[in-house]
Every structure is written in C-alpha cells, then in structure tokens.
Amino acid sequence: MAGIYIHIPFCKKLCFYCDFYHIISLKDNTAFIDALLKETSLRKDYLSSEEVSTIYFGGGTPSVFSIEEIGKILDRIKNNFNVNDECEITIELNPDDVNPAYLESLKQHDINRVSLGIQSWRDSDLKMLNRRHSSAQAVKALEDTLNAGFKNVSIDLIYGIPGMDKKDWESNLDFSFSFGIKHLSAYHLTFEKGTVFGKMLEKGDMSEIDEDDSNAQFNSLIEKAESAGFIQYEISNFGKPGYFSLHNSNYWKQVSYIGLGPSAHSFNGYSRQWNIRDVKGYINAINTGKEFFESEELDTKIRFNEYIMTSLRTMWGIDLEYVEKMFEKEGYDYVVNLATKYRNYGMMKQEKNSLVLTNQGKMISDNIISEFMMLEDE
Numbered sequence: 282m283a284g285i286y287i288h289i290p291f292c293k294k295l296c297f298y299c300d301f302y303h304i305i306s307l308k309d310n311t312a313f314i315d316a317l318l319k320e321t322s323l324r325k326d327y328l329s330s331e332e333v334s335t336i337y338f339g340g341g342t343p344s345v346f347s348i349e350e351i352g353k354i355l356d357r358i359k360n361n362f363n364v365n366d367e368c369e370i371t372i373e374l375n376p377d378d379v380n381p382a383y384l385e386s387l388k389q390h391d392i393n394r395v396s397l398g399i400q401s402w403r404d405s406d407l408k409m410l411n412r413r414h415s416s417a418q419a420v421k422a423l424e425d426t427l428n429a430g431f432k433n434v435s436i437d438l439i440y441g442i443p444g445m446d447k448k449d450w451e452s453n454l455d456f457s458f459s460f461g462i463k464h465l466s467a468y469h470l471t472f473e474k475g476t477v478f479g480k481m482l483e484k485g486d487m488s489e490i491d492e493d494d495s496n497a498q499f500n501s502l503i504e505k506a507e508s509a510g511f512i513q514y515e516i517s518n519f520g521k522p523g524y525f526s527l528h529n530s531n532y533w534k535q536v537s538y539i540g541l542g543p544s545a546h547s548f549n550g551y552s553r554q555w556n557i558r559d560v561k562g563y564i565n566a567i568n569t570g571k572e573f574f575e576s577e578e579l580d581t582k583i584r585f586n587e588y589i590m591t592s593l594r595t596m597w598g599i600d601l602e603y604v605e606k607m608f609e610k611e612g613y614d615y616v617v618n619l620a621t622k623y624r625n626y627g628m629m630k631q632e633k634n635s636l637v638l639t640n641q642g643k644m645i646s647d648n649i650i651s652e653f654m655m656l657e658d659e
C-alpha cells in the first residue's frame with residue numbers, strides 16, 4: 282500500500298496566514314505541467330511497484346487547473362504507477378473555483394473525495410484572512426459538491442482567529458454539521474514566520490487569542506464534533522465512521538508515499554526527500570536533468586521521533602508492540618517510563634497495547650510530544 286501526493290503551487294490570492302509553498306501567479310502553468318508529467322515518469326520506480334491506494338491533489342490550489350490538466354496528470358500517474366481500482370483520489374478545492382460542470386468532470390475522472398477550503402462561514406473572518414471567497418460562495422460550493430453526488434466530502438475550518446469568540450466558533454461548527462459532510466479538518470490558527478500575520482505579530486500589530494479561549498474553542502470542537510457523530514481520529518481531523526482520510530491516515534501510519542511537484546516530500550520507510558521549493562528552479566532542474574530534490578537517510582532516532590510525533594496525535598496512539606519491534610527494549614522502556622508521568626496526570630491512557638492522549642492531554646499535545654523526542658546526542 283502506498284500514496285501519491287501532487288503539489289499544485291499556484292494561488293490567485295495571498296491568504297495572510299499561509300506558509301504552504303505557493304506563488305501568486307498562473308504564468309508558468311504549461312511549463313509546470315510538462316515538468317510535473319516528466320517527474321511522474323522519471324520517478325515511476327520510487328514506490329517499487331507497491332499498490333497505490335491513495336492519490337491527493339493539494340496545494341496551493343489544485344482547482345486553478347482545468348479538468349483537462351488534472352486529467353493529464355492522473356493519466357500519467359496511472360500509466361506509471363500501480364494504482365488500485367478502489368483508489369481514494371482527493372482534490373482540494375477553493376470554494377470560488379467550484380461549479381457543477383467542474384465537479385461533474387472531476388467525478389468522470391474518478392476523483393471520489395473533495396476537500397473544500399471553507400475556513401470560516403463568517404465574512405468578517407474571511408476578509409481578515411484575505412480569502413478569495415465569501416460565505417455565500419462557500420455555502421453554494423458545498424451544496425454544489427454534495428448535489429454533484431460526492432459522498433466523501435471534507436471541509437477545512439480555522440479557529441482561534443482573533444476577533445472570533447467561542448460562540449462564533451460554535452456557530453461555525455453547528456452550521457458545518459447541518460450539511461451532509463463526512464469529514465472535518467479543523468486547525469487552530471498558527472502565526473507562521475514570514476507570513477503577513479507572522480510579520481504583524483512580530484511588530485506587535487496583532488496578537489494571538491489567549492490560552493483559555495484557545496482551550497475553550499478546542500473543547501467545543503471535540504464536544505460538538507462528537508455529538509454530530511464524528512470521531513476525532515487525529516488532533517485536527519474528524520471523520521464519520523468509514524470516512525477517515527485514508528491518505529492522511531497512511532502518512533501517520535508510516536506508509537510509503539511519493540510527493541510530486543515543488544516542495545513535495547516523499548518517504549519510503551528509511552529515507553525522506555523533498556523537492557525544490559521554487560517553481561522556476563523545479564521546472565529548470567527537471568528539464569535539464571539536474572537534481573531537483575534533497576534527501577536524508579533516517580537514522581533510528583529520527584525514525585523514532587517521527588513515529589512518536591505522528592502516532593501520538595492519532596486515536597491509535599503509540600503502538601507498544603511496534604515500538605519494541607522497531608526500537609528494541611531501549612525505545613520501549615523510554616516510552617513506557619515517560620508515559621507513566623502523563624498517565625498519572627490523566628493526560629495519557631493505555632488502551633490494549635497502545636498509549637493514547639486523553640482529551641486533557643490533547644490540549645498540550647505539542648508539549649507532550651516534544652518531551653518524548655530523543656535528542657541526537659542522547
């Protein structure tokens with residue numbers, strides 16, 4: 282089992298919070314697609330013929346591409362990789378790119394999962410985040426997607442936005458659950474270095490919401506999602522039974538994947554590689570046969586840290602049998618000893634042979650995870 286991620290790095294407008302690699306231009310489109318197709322063929326052996334069970338178009342904004350362009354990329358993937366018939370194929374769509382004809386053609390191209398970047402249902406938030414769409418457009422996009430017959434529909438929301446209080450956030454959640462969505466990704470706003478918001482924070486022109494408000498909004502998210510029938514299978518991801526994102530779950534379960542396009546990461550169990558984070562440089566390197574990625578072999582400590590970082594955020598938690606098998610008695614003892622403290626605080630619990638965070642532990646998941654990290658010189 283393996284996955285394929287395709288990074289489409291173009292956006293029409295700069296969202297003030299976003300640190301994902303993107304450029305605000307559609308100029309290099311044709312040259313970019315040619316390079317992406319070449320990379321797909323060049324790297325056809327990366328997954329060693331493993332069966333591909335998930336494909337994910339992310340960005341940036343995949344929906345800036347026409348259906349013909351998306352179709353070309355998918356055909357090239359299918360001709361070079363061993364894609365299984367039941368493959369989960371997801372595309373991220375920005376609400377103002379969505380229309381019934383586009384959705385229908387996505388279906389014709391076997392795309393069976395849609396992730397809509399709603400972010401908030403409140404126009405004031407959308408304006409502040411510098412999103413392209415309005416709340417009315419978001420409603421129309423979601424209705425069109427559901428009416429087009431997509432069964433597996435996810436939306437992205439952001440909470441912890443300055444100016445949004447607990448009641449506003451709860452209304453956003455209630456409104457979201459009034460639709461037939463099967464999945465929700467909800468992220469606390471982070472102020473990333475180099476973004477517009479990051480710079481404003483540094484200058485003191487903006488401040489983060491206070492910790493109590495943050496925690497209250499996170500609690501509402503957990504409670505409301507649960508009452509609406511969603512399972513929190515990862516800190517920021519909630520799915521109805523049978524509708525967890527297989528693609529993302531596989532990342533968290535150490536399944537191999539290949540990332541195509543600028544800034545995309547790949548992982549094969551023992552090494553990680555990442556493509557150049559620059560569209561022009563990427564196109565140029567692919568076309569001239571130069572190296573277009575960097576890579577790193579993962580030593581035991583890095584693999585241990587990556588396993589803890591991803592597994593502890595999920596409902597499956599740290600699998601102690603896996604830890605013993607992969608990291609031997611030393612790794613096992615290290616985990617069990619550290620976990621004792623958090624179990625005593627009620628922040629972790631043991632379920633069968635796994636260690637998982639309790640709701641209280643999820644509140645400070647980043648702190649707990651960083652305490653589990655093994656330092657290189659330990």
Ligand SMILES: C[S@@+](CC[C@H](N)C(=O)[O-])C[C@H]1O[C@@H](n2cnc3c(N)ncnc32)[C@H](O)[C@@H]1O
Nearest residue numbers: 298299301340341342373398437468469470471
């Ligand atoms: C890279 S975006 C791509 C999706 C699509 N381009 C869009 O904007 O709708 C993936 C998601 O990450 C979330 N995100 C990105 N930066 C974030 C930040 N700084 N804080 C919180 N959420 C963020 C947003 O919810 C966004 O929809």
Ligand code: SF4
Nearest residue numbers: 292295296299340341
């Ligand atoms: S959030 Fe999405 S649309 Fe906005 S800049 Fe980031 S990738 Fe582009």
